[in-house]
Amino acid sequence: MANILRMDLYRLVHGKSLWIFLGIIVVLAAAGAGTMAVITDPTFLESMKVSYTNGAPAGVNIGFTSPSGPDADDLLQANALAGLVAQGLTPEALIGNVFLGGGGLSSLFAVFVAIFLATEFESGFSKNVFTVQPNRLAFLGARFLEIAILAAVFTALIVVATLATAAVAGLPLIMSPLPDLLLWTALVVLAATGFGMLTALAVWVTRKMAAGIVIGIVLAAGLVTLALQSVLLLFPSASFLADFTLSSCMSSLSLGLAGPLGVPHIALVCAAFIIVAAAASAVVLQRKDV
Numbered sequence: 001m002a003n004i005l006r007m008d009l010y011r012l013v014h015g016k017s018l019w020i021f022l023g024i025i026v027v028l029a030a031a032g033a034g035t036m037a038v039i040t041d042p043t044f045l046e047s048m049k050v051s052y053t054n055g056a057p058a059g060v061n062i063g064f065t066s067p068s069g070p071d072a073d074d075l076l077q078a079n080a081l082a083g084l085v086a087q088g089l090t091p092e093a094l095i096g097n098v099f100l101g102g103g104g105l106s107s108l109f110a111v112f113v114a115i116f117l118a119t120e121f122e123s124g125f126s127k128n129v130f131t132v133q134p135n136r137l138a139f140l141g142a143r144f145l146e147i148a149i150l151a152a153v154f155t156a157l158i159v160v161a162t163l164a165t166a167a168v169a170g171l172p173l174i175m176s177p178l179p180d181l182l183l184w185t186a187l188v189v190l191a192a193t194g195f196g197m198l199t200a201l202a203v204w205v206t207r208k209m210a211a212g213i214v215i216g217i218v219l220a221a222g223l224v225t226l227a228l229q230s231v232l233l234l235f236p237s238a239s240f241l242a243d244f245t246l247s248s249c250m251s252s253l254s255l256g257l258a259g260p261l262g263v264p265h266i267a268l269v270c271a272a273f274i275i276v277a278a279a280a281s282a283v284v285l286q287r288k289d290v
Helices: 002-014 017-039 042-053 072-087 091-100 104-122 125-132 136-169 178-206 209-220 223-232 236-243 246-253 263-284
Strands: none
Touching (some): 002 136, 091 136, 091 246, 104 136, 104 178, 104 246, 136 263, 178 209, 178 246, 178 263, 209 223, 246 263
16 A cells, blocks of 8 residues: 555646646635735725715716715725725635635535546556555555545645745734644544545545536535535435535635634544545455456
């Protein structure tokens, strides 16, 4: 297992796909934090107010009461709201708004895992791997460690890039206690690992990159959870079942540790998905044509 792990990490570091995805994360983090810094800057809304009062045409009407554009009261209210957001924004809330709430991190990670794992099957590289290491459980163990390491790398880069951009842009944040931030980060890594293992299972079942990417995105974007919630509307007493999904856990983490789902709940649900996906993968990988 150690040989497989070293070989794959070497391929990752010397390949292009990992660095491309990490670059995408940095760009998204910079764009998200930078945009938040701009829209919460009082001078930004003040300039909008000045432009409006000088007769400049309004290009955005969403959320304002006047169909022709914002009036002075609208801008004052928006300015006050922006000030409140800026004063009460935590790192977890900022990162969650950019990457977690809409499934950004989960989707990016699922696509990367699908590409990484499917490439070795489509290129025939897996035959060499299984020749060197015929123990499929050792292969699965190495892949699990790789997915967990990559989830930690993706998450750590998101945190560092977002906070660095916020600092450079002058976005004021209420820093959480370090233990809370580390616990939150660990839970995000755990949830991302769950999505990675489900995507890996899809790849090992289909052995196709396209299928793995599609299934991974459907799961990571929360579409299955939305469908489940729609069905559970018919059974109100069972609506709590929607909380036992990875997407619900990630959505809760987008609000920080104070989200609707508690830390033990998120940890247990994510661990359960990882265990189930690993057990199913162990069965699938026993197929001799894999």
